[in-house]
Amino acid sequence: MPASTSDNDWTMDVDLVAMTHDTPMPEPWRCNMTVEDVLGNKHTEFPNDSHNFERFVKSFPIEPCRLKKGTTQFEQWQADNLREGQDEWYPFASEAEWETVHWLVTNVGQSAVEEYLKLDITKSRSKLSFSSRYKLNKKLNKLPTGSDWECEPITVKGDRVDRHGKPLTEEIELWHRNPVKCIHELIGNPAFKDHLAYLPEHVFGNIEETNRLYDEMWTAEWWWKIQESMPRGAFVAPVILASDKTQLSNFGSDKSAWPVYLTIGNLSKEIRWRPSCHGTVLIGYLPVAKLQCFSKSVRSLEIYWLFHKCMSKLVNPLVAAGKQGVEMTCADSLIWKIFPILAVYIADYPEQCLVACCKENQCPRCVVPPEERGELLETRHLPHTNIFTSITPDILHQLHKGVFKDHLVKWCTTVIGADELDARFNAMPDAHGLRHFKKGISGVSQWTGKEHKEMQKVFVGVMAGAVNNKVLTVVRALVDFIYYAQFQSHTTTSLNSLRVSLELFHKHKDIFVDLEIREHFNIPKLHAIQHYIDSIKELGSLNGYNTESPERLHIDFAKEAYRASNRHNFLVQMAWVHNCLPSLLAKPPKDPDSKPVTKQGTTEDEDEQTLTQPSPSTPSLTPAFYRIAKVAPFRRMVAELETLHGAIDFVPALSTFLKQLNPKSRIEPSCYDRFNVYKKLAISIAPNRFLSSESRTSQLWATCAQPHEGCKKPMPAHFDTALVIEDLGVYKAKECLMEQVRVAQIRVIFLLPPQFSSHPTPLAYVEWFTLLRHFDTTTGMYIIQQSTHAHHHNTSIVSIEQLVRSCHLMAKCNTKIDPDWMSDNVLDNAPFLYLNSHFDIGLFSHIKM
Structure with missing residues (x-):
């Protein structure tokens, strides 16, 4: 432990220690990096498997600095309850009541809650400590909540006029929270104590430092470069934003929401995108406005302008915080001076172009000419941020749905015919965990990312023998690229394999031109995959930035919250639900002798x-x-x-x-x-x-x-x-x-x-x-x-x-x-x-x- 000069000060003397390889009994690998870990390099060894490669870690060199001890929000709330003599289920009477409230808030609408509480059987048998929705809400308001929601009205003046000749206007609402306070809540959550990193590091698979490893954001280059520009005693919180417009109901409703999510790169990627861990928070709902006050010729452009205006308001607190830093009590109960820097923006291709202010037929990351997109090529106010390089690859839409389903499968279907392709899928041997397309794929009407992945598992075998070797080489190269891109931890060797697969595709892709299936390869998504290796080196493995994660969060932050509302003025109700939901879900642990929980969160089968x-x-x-x-x-x-x-x-x-x-x-x-x-x-x-x-x-x-x-x-x-x-x-x-x-x-x-x-x-x-x-x-x-x-x-x-x-x-x-x-x-x-x-x-x- 660092030496201390008082009860409230901690001094960290940091020296780089030569990496060694002499540990007889290695400790289990941990994804976190604590204050003690900063003191020198760590070496962790995995079981004797060539794929459980060893980790040789070189921590970022920092000067000694003094950290004060603080109290996290949860610790303060817990101390207050203890002082007032409240038990662990406060403000609820018991665990059973907590479970009832949890079910009501997450599954039942507001009006239905009132009806349930008025039932005679509820009053006589449940014996809840509240008898109305109003009293329930008062109890929920006693829970520790996150930063407050704000509703900012925005008046948009259009170019159309009414019958009196006055310009038409439209009133819209921007619901948002302070992102700096949300970052404080994440980095100060005691539940994340063992899953947080405060400094970058370089990780190698061998002591010679020839095989570099990339997995978490703190093992990549971006954080290291930013930390080098920070003043003494400053620590970076890489900000990850994600946005994706979604429908709130699948049954004829035209109501949509545009959630904006925030998480931080300090948090392990296995934790931050797991919904049950609440490592990602909702910081705003962008307005979904039709802007009928504008004429059709300019309406789309004005919607784009509205997006940027609202996003600038939403991230505005990050400007000053990124320049001056903010003292935050982190999960380890130490006060760190944190500089929140926007590092990643996760979005699908249309929103990537919207963020980068480019047309949807251009690359949001570079200035490649449209005619060269198919060839293999060798937010200005936010500090330390390059909005173009912060746009990360989108495996779901660019690879699974884009390059594979929308292009490769269509090309190959043209080559061998739909009937032959279906017959080959039908004759595929079954296996546990593998979908069997009994009727082929030509009749599938509803495609999702899951179906695309299942097709990829057998597609090379399906095409083998039906096409010539050049076509099969292109198929195998692209499918290999998709699989390499999904690695959760990369090495210098795996990145080289990723590059070779891409080069192999470009070397043989002209076979589809020779077969008169394609005239060119100027495809935006095909060009986008050229940026994958750079993104991995800069920001870590791509599974931490896939759009599948925010789409999964829509279930909790948009669809279920909407169902819990009364469908009228629903945004304010959705915001209120999410303000108390994390505390409501933070259930105290049960008896340690209870049944173990599997990775999927279910107890093991009794049989x-x-x-x-x-x-x-x-x-x-x-x-x-x-x-x-x-x-x-x-x-x-x-x-x-x-x-x-x-x-x-x-x-x-x-x-x-x-x-x-x-x-x-x-x-x-x-x-x-x-x-x-x-x-x-x-x-x-x-x-x-x-x-x-x-x-x-x-x-x-x-x-x-x-x-x-x-x-x-x-x-x-x-x-x-x-x-x-x-x-x-x-x-x-x-x-x-x-x-x-x-x-x-x-x-x-x-x-x-x-x-x-x-x-x-x-x-x-x-x-x-x-x-x-x-x-x-x-x-x-x-x-x-x-x-x-x-x-x-x-x-x-x-x-x-x-x-x-x-x-x-x-x-x-x-x-x-x-x-x-x-x-x-x-x-x-x-x-x-x-x-x-x-x-x-x-x-x-x-x-x-």
């Missing part, structure tokens, strides 16, 4: 159990835990396994496994034995630093066909494929994963009966595919086939410790797909198969990096 199997000799990529049903849903004889699951060599495979498990045992399995059989198994996947520091799970299903029963439709059999370590004894975690695993199809998941031997984990009967030796450079995928001997599948029984993760296989087709190939038989009928490298980003990173 499943989580078992941990610690083993010092087990490689890091094998399951650290698995989740399976407490009670096996089936108990089946060997004959049933052979007919229902296709496990025709189950007995010989089990005999081999038992001999390896206990060579001295004389017990032999027979066709009369019964086994507890499971439908699915969930195994953990080791953290992948290209994705996230959090571990993920992979579900593996092995279910036989289900006949028609009542209203339930018949279900075909489903047997997932997985990457399996064939021999744990020779596996080396630091070496390339793909060189040490084989693909296998899981036919049965079962427990070993106690009469044979004891085994700590469930087992799986698998059918092997050939080794991963043939890599096709055009598709970027491995080519495999069924592993057989004398026309029989090579099979084994393996422990689930050998299962690494799920995977997906696709048929290697010719120019026309075999009409007999369907989703449920293509793995058995296709002579050659692709290991789908785009099944998910985690598998993609293992194959490509």
Whole structure:
């Protein structure tokens, strides 16, 4: 800890310490950077996985400065309640009343709340401490709230005149909050204490400093450059703004809202865009005005002018704060002098052009001539802000919807025809977590980002064989680019791969001109992707600035708030709801012995159990835990396994496994034995630093066909494929994963009966595919086939410790797909198969990096 001269002063003596690599037991990686961390460089080591690369951190060099201790708003409110003798649920009578109020505020309109409180059953049984909406609102006003909302009326004078010859006017309202106070609330929230950074840092994947890492904003270049220009004792709060106009109702209403969101780069990106964490706040509603007082010829231009006028009013407090700094009590209870600087503006393409004051056929970041947009090219008042470079890439609209769906898919459909494309999608083998387009894609009328992502997972395999190698190279290059761009943590190597994919596309893109599908490539969204690498280096990985995040926030900040209003003068009601909602959602923690909550926020299923199997000799990529049903849903004889699951060599495979498990045992399995059989198994996947520091799970299903029963439709059999370590004894975690695993199809998941031997984990009967030796450079995928001997599948029984993760296989087709190939038989009928490298980003990173 820093030395202190008094109880209220903290002195930070900061020296750069040479990076070392001698920690025998590394501490878990943390996304935050505390005062103690500023004192020198940290080294954190991940488990022995080539993708859990080590982090060598060089902190920003700063001069010693003195920080005073302060009290956060929450601490002050808590102390006041304690002094007044209030309990943790104040101003509500109990936890049950808190839950009732939470439900009323977030789900019920104002008039419906009044009706609910007047019901006899509510009065007699609920026994709430308030009896009317008015009294409820008084209690809500006692909660600690954020900065106050202000309504600023704006009179717009048009160029049209009324019958008396006077100019027509329109009265509009701008609802906004002070962004500096909102920043203070975020950076001073004790819940974010372990997720905040106050200084930039340079992170490397090796001690030689040749492999730079980019993930959080504080690991990129922009913050480092800005901090160098700051005076002694000054610290930067990178301001991130996002705006997106949205409809408030999907049922015939013409009412819209234009929310403006604010968050800060000091906060970890995994926290700031998670709605339940409230790391992003609403700072204003821009007016959605039709401006009928103007003639049609100038109306659009005046709407643009109104946007800039309102935005200038909204961000005006940032001007003085960015120049002079503001003392803020941060989450660590220290008073820092914060300089809020606008760093990022997140918007879709039309709003990007609106912010940058350019036409919608131009680039909002650079001055490229329109005729050169398809070629590979080598807010003035806000301090330290370049509004053009603050406009970040938009993966949702530029890549998923733009370059991929609106352009690449259309070009390829023209090449092979819609019928052939649909047939190939229809014959795609099913897998858990993968959408199966049973009727193809030509009939899909409503497209969202989710559908675009699902198409990308199989699109290269769909096009393979149907088009020539040049077209396939362009397809693979663009899909690879989309996957690299979605990495949550980048390295010098991954950025180079991103660049190579873009160059490969531009090298071969003229094939679509030769096929007379395109005349040019002067496409704004295609040009925009050239700025991706610069943005990552300046501001960190792009998942922290995707427009999907603010669109998700519309649910809480716009649509649900609108539903909670009475639909009349709704903006003031929406503002009031959001002023008290964060405090209302900050529920005190329950008993620590309560059930654990998963990453998705739901408790684990009661019919499943989580078992941990610690083993010092087990490689890091094998399951650290698995989740399976407490009670096996089936108990089946060997004959049933052979007919229902296709496990025709189950007995010989089990005999081999038992001999390896206990060579001295004389017990032999027979066709009369019964086994507890499971439908699915969930195994953990080791953290992948290209994705996230959090571990993920992979579900593996092995279910036989289900006949028609009542209203339930018949279900075909489903047997997932997985990457399996064939021999744990020779596996080396630091070496390339793909060189040490084989693909296998899981036919049965079962427990070993106690009469044979004891085994700590469930087992799986698998059918092997050939080794991963043939890599096709055009598709970027491995080519495999069924592993057989004398026309029989090579099979084994393996422990689930050998299962690494799920995977997906696709048929290697010719120019026309075999009409007999369907989703449920293509793995058995296709002579050659692709290991789908785009099944998910985690598998993609293992194959490509």
